[in-house]
Amino acid sequence: MPRPHPKEFRDDVVAVARRGDAPIAQIAKDFGISESCLRNWLQAADVADGHRPGTTPSESTELRELKRRNRLLEQENEVLRRAAAYSAQAHLPKMIYPLVTELAADGIPVTVTCRVLKLARQPYYRWLAAPIGARELEEAYLANVLFDAHRDDPEFGYRLLADEAGRAGQVACDRTVWRICSGNGWWSVFGKKRTRNGKKAGPPAHDDLVLRRFTADASNRLWLWDITEHSTSEGKLYLCAIKDVFSNRIVGYSISDRMTSQIAVNALVSAVQRRGDVAGCVVHSDRGSQFRSRKVARVLAAHDLVGSMGQVASAGDNAAMESFFSLLQKNVLNRRRWATRQDLRIAVITWIERTYHRRRRQARLGRLTPIEYETIMTTQVALAA
Secondary structure (H helix, E strand, O other): OOOOOOHHHHHHHHHHHHHOOOOHHHHHHHOOOOHHHHHHHHHHHHHHHOOOOOOOHHHHHHHHHHHHHHHHHHHHHHHHHHHHHHHOOOOOOOOOHHHHHHHHHOOOOHHHHHHHOOOOHHHHHHHHHOOOOHHHHHHHHHHHHHHHHHHHOOOOOHHHHHHHHHHOOOOOOHHHHHHHHHHHOOOOOOOOOOOHHHOOOOOOOOOOOOOOOOOOOOOOOEEEEEEEEEEEOOEEEEEEEEEEOOOOEEEEEEEEOOOOHHHHHHHHHHHHHHHOOOOOOEEEEOOOOOOOOHHHHHHHHHOOOEEEEOOOOOHHHHHHHHHHHHHHHHHHHOOOOOOOHHHHHHHHHHHHHHHHOOOOOEHHHOOEOHHHHHHHHHHHHHHHO
């Protein structure tokens, strides 16, 4: 089953088709999709815009969400009802974990029960796997002594609390005492140093794994990405593009009126959706704040991608991507003044998909286009295998 196209790509193709500058068949060919696929996209867009009767994807999603929410509310009400009856019984043990097990047997997920009763799931599963052992009991006695010492002398840190516990007969190493105190928030009243503005520092930059060697022996081995901007009468428009060094193909992009980390995340997700198995691929960029964000780091980790960054204020460390933006600048951005962001957006994606990918031959690729080069090289690899 073919991989689905990114939503941003579908919206852009529909916008080009609605302009009517070319027949549907020609537009589908230019963008590398089937004519029937493009007609389906147009029909879905007409339904979504209210030009044709039917159920839009958002309405279907909303109905599914309402059904899911209704089922969840019923489960939460059942948990509260059973919990009230459970707590009213006098002979029950102190732990409420047996109720979680009973509700799970009746089909109510443990996640729902723990959220409603404000319980942590990991301790419940540990309790379910094995009863409390001697180690947990000893740690509970130690925690009780530490709490008493902390209450008597709130200015003591964990080392002094460990000394007090030792005098009370509960000997433990400093690391164990720190773990118990940290988990319960038993800090010295002198407090801990805070970072500036109470914010955590951002993640460190990645090492430069490319070192200006812009070559790859197969697809999805090395990607380059960067962000460019251009002015319109409505304001600036930002493009984040990702290029596969193997074939120079733009494998993912995102266009927005704001240059935030989300534009980088959208471009990376778009590239992953198009390319499929990308584990181990090196993704190289400059040291812009968008590429250093935690959102981008999470996407990289989720798909086993390897981050790489050039040096500060060194455009040559990402020269291969800068050359693509230079072509875009000459062929599209600087050709005329752009009245609206939508006009510039359609011009950009049309040039990328129609001209750059399928008509512009490159000397480095043996006078082939990126699409032709990938097709030929993929076929050769398949035959060799």
